[in-house]
Amino acid sequence: MNMQNENSFEQFLSQKDEEAWSAALATLLRSIHEVDRNATQIWFAFYPLSLWQALAHAEDRERLAQQLLLQGDYDLKHQIDRSHAFLYGHRFWPQVKKAIEQHADSFGQSSSISLADQILTVARRVANDLKKDESLLNGITAVAFMTLQQTGLAAFTAAPGTIHIDRKHANKSPEKILRHRAKDDSQGLLGFLRTVNKQFTITHDENDDKAKYKLNDGQDLAWGAAEDRSRDWVAIDPRRSEGPIPVECRSASCGTCWVGVLGGAEKLADVAAREGKKIKEFGYIDTAEPKPLIRLACQAQAGGAISVVIPPWNGQFGKYLRSLKNTEERAPGAQPAGGRIEQTDAVN
Numbered sequence: 001m002n003m004q005n006e007n008s009f010e011q012f013l014s015q016k017d018e019e020a021w022s023a024a025l026a027t028l029l030r031s032i033h034e035v036d037r038n039a040t041q042i043w044f045a046f047y048p049l050s051l052w053q054a055l056a057h058a059e060d061r062e063r064l065a066q067q068l069l070l071q072g073d074y075d076l077k078h079q080i081d082r083s084h085a086f087l088y089g090h091r092f093w094p095q096v097k098k099a100i101e102q103h104a105d106s107f108g109q110s111s112s113i114s115l116a117d118q119i120l121t122v123a124r125r126v127a128n129d130l131k132k133d134e135s136l137l138n139g140i141t142a143v144a145f146m147t148l149q150q151t152g153l154a155a156f157t158a159a160p161g162t163i164h165i166d167r168k169h170a171n172k173s174p175e176k177i178l179r180h181r182a183k184d185d186s187q188g189l190l191g192f193l194r195t196v197n198k199q200f201t202i203t204h205d206e207n208d209d210k211a212k213y214k215l216n217d218g219q220d221l222a223w224g225a226a227e228d229r230s231r232d233w234v235a236i237d238p239r240r241s242e243g244p245i246p247v248e249c250r251s252a253s254c255g256t257c258w259v260g261v262l263g264g265a266e267k268l269a270d271v272a273a274r275e276g277k278k279i280k281e282f283g284y285i286d287t288a289e290p291k292p293l294i295r296l297a298c299q300a301q302a303g304g305a306i307s308v309v310i311p312p313w314n315g316q317f318g319k320y321l322r323s324l325k326n327t328e329e330r331a332p333g334a335q336p337a338g339g340r341i342e343q344t345d346a347v348n
Ligand code: FES
Pocket: 246, 247, 248, 249, 250, 251, 252, 253, 254, 255, 256, 257, 258, 296, 297, 298, 299
């Protein structure tokens, strides 16, 4: 991005790195309504700032994308209005987008206010206009700030600002969504017996009543998805060659099958050593949490109904970003040599 053409709000955002955002999110989290608390964290995992920065500063962006095995649509510029459709706050997107454009226009007055406080201020303004609880606006407003940081003000403003869910789903209350989210299936009168083969419903798009499949107790999330031939999944997303969840290796080697867990994370088996190691190497999440919000569908075994979100892309970038960070710490401002990454596992 050309600094001379940036407005002062863009300049303010361009100084925010992953750490500044983590701190802002940690502050905001308790002010985000329960319906969007997981969704907001998942969205930020789906669109990592450090990956976007690495691509933006690469000498050869296409080559780096190939090296990092990026597949699908990882660029927010193509999905400014759409990437956050799984947040409850998405239904307020037109108003949030407009409020942020106004905030950018009058930014001089807010330049000394922290990132988290700016997000809260804009969210409060929209909440007051819409007569909604501001906790419903905080997550989507944080998402909008990050979207603007990654796309630039010109592209952000040029997006039409439309909503990508139908009226029926847009009218659902947060309470109703929370009640239905990952609600466990009835196992019938004999369900209490250990010998009954229990089946659970996996929802992979809460805004589509047909976006569900069944799996048996103890199967991993990808297993059940492969049985779902209800649609031409490849036509929807070329990575979906075996049902709604994109998969390749089924052995935690490729990173294709990552999902965000909107509801029911506690009903998935704990992350095993290999899943934990590989999901960090891929760059999706770095945590010791036994039941995190980001999982590899081919590894996560379900013991109940789960609601997941499927990101529109996948890759292997964790090791590369770590080496980039180490290079920066040793010699600030230095570029990593040719963007080379170490590959330890074959994709297939
Ligand atoms: S399908 Fe390759 S990691 Fe899950």
